[in-house]
Amino acid sequence: MAEARALAAGYLDWLARERRAAANTVEAYGLDLRDFLAFLTGHLGEEPDLAALAALRPADIRAFLAARANAGAGNATRARQLAAIRGFLRHLARTCGLSPLAIANIRGPRAKPPVPRALTPEQAKEVAARTGSIHQPGHAESPAEQAARDTALFTLLYGCGLRIAEALALDVRDAPLPGSQAALRVTGKGGKQRLVPVLPAVREAIAAYLVERGGAPPEAPLFRGTRGARLDPAVAQRAMRHYRRLAGLPEHATPHALRHSFATHLLGGGADLRAIQELLGHASLSTTQRYTRVDAAALLETWRRAHPRAG
Missing domain, CATH: 1.10.443.10 (Intergrase catalytic core)
Structure with missing residues (x-):
């Protein structure tokens, strides 16, 4: 998983430096990608490398989201995790020539935005x-x-x-x-x-x-x-x-x-x-x-x- 971790670290660095994403977003996406790569290790039977990431299909992403749902992750959490994965794979498409087929036509769970809580x-x-x-x-x-x-x-x-x-x-x-x-x-x-x-x-x-x-x-x-x-x-x-x-x-x-x-x-x-x-x-x-x-x-x-x- 060393190669996959390095690729994820490169994406997070790009997110922080080039996109100027908030520190909380970068941290949350980092945890999401860590969970995703750990899941793939068990799901694929080996630690993923770039070739394994390129070979992912929508069914693999859905399996991860289903596993997170079974672990108690709510809609908002799974929607954010899908956003992290989508951003990561699109980044690899731009920088490594990977074809992001795994995220094609996948819609995440809809998270109902909370009502803002104002003071009087x-x-x-x-x-x-x-x-x-x-x-x-x-x-x-x-x-x-x-x-x-x-x-x-x-x-x-x-x-x-x-x-x-x-x-x-x-x-x-x-x-x-x-x-x-x-x-x-x-x-x-x-x-x-x-x-x-x-x-x-x-x-x-x-x-x-x-x-x-x-x-x-x-x-x-x-x-x-x-x-x-x-x-x-x-x-x-x-x-x-x-x-x-x-x-x-x-x-x-x-x-x-x-x-x-x-x-x-x-x-x-x-x-x-x-x-x-x-x-x-x-x-x-x-x-x-x-x-x-x-x-x-x-x-x-x-x-x-x-x-x-x-x-």
């Missing part, structure tokens, strides 16, 4: 404004700088609907500051850029953080960690987790829930779905349409609480 407007405002006020014990950072940074970061996530990776990729030169009306240029998935308007509250929070932080060159990371490097997403997630436990907020109060809240609250306020799609950087309108289900659920809950005959 009050909860989202509280998280954005107050998370930074809770100092996390054991941190070597200045408590004042950490507080200002976390407040700025979470205010930005809720105020602009950014993914946490998008926010943490910003440099000091990108910082939206008071006195400017310029939109924030954000680089999203696949390197696609979009412009996002910035609320005064976001500009003020970021300005306060930069004052607390002190001078920094334009090319430095906007949000920095203890040693001055770009802030790790896990640190931001830990800060949110620490605060929500102290504040009694629900478990779905995460940094990404602020992005969901941004979209849900805009939709509830009458914003156009196409406009929300552009602000979020969604490639497909169908992805944005998930928020209509959230809004409908909120309306139904309001009806149940308010209508005299709902009980």
Whole structure:
């Protein structure tokens, strides 16, 4: 399997470097391909090489998916695993001349996308404004700088609907500051850029953080960690987790829930779905349409609480 593992490693490296796939995607695909190659070793009776991969047929892929289903893998997991295999074999077709017959006419299980879980407007405002006020014990950072940074970061996530990776990729030169009306240029998935308007509250929070932080060159990371490097997403997630436990907020109060809240609250306020799609950087309108289900659920809950005959 050494050759197959090397081929898979080459594909994952290409995925990360050329396609700029998210680190979580690369890691998940790596685990999926490891499972697939291990299955093929037992299924074919020997460790697969390039010739064995070239000889695969749709029945072999279906056998793998069936085995994963029997092991308890859900539709979403198997759909992702098929996507990893499809991408891998297509990569081999481009780089090694392999004919990807095995993936012809195979449709994966349809995974029903989960309904995004948003916070209430009050909860989202509280998280954005107050998370930074809770100092996390054991941190070597200045408590004042950490507080200002976390407040700025979470205010930005809720105020602009950014993914946490998008926010943490910003440099000091990108910082939206008071006195400017310029939109924030954000680089999203696949390197696609979009412009996002910035609320005064976001500009003020970021300005306060930069004052607390002190001078920094334009090319430095906007949000920095203890040693001055770009802030790790896990640190931001830990800060949110620490605060929500102290504040009694629900478990779905995460940094990404602020992005969901941004979209849900805009939709509830009458914003156009196409406009929300552009602000979020969604490639497909169908992805944005998930928020209509959230809004409908909120309306139904309001009806149940308010209508005299709902009980």
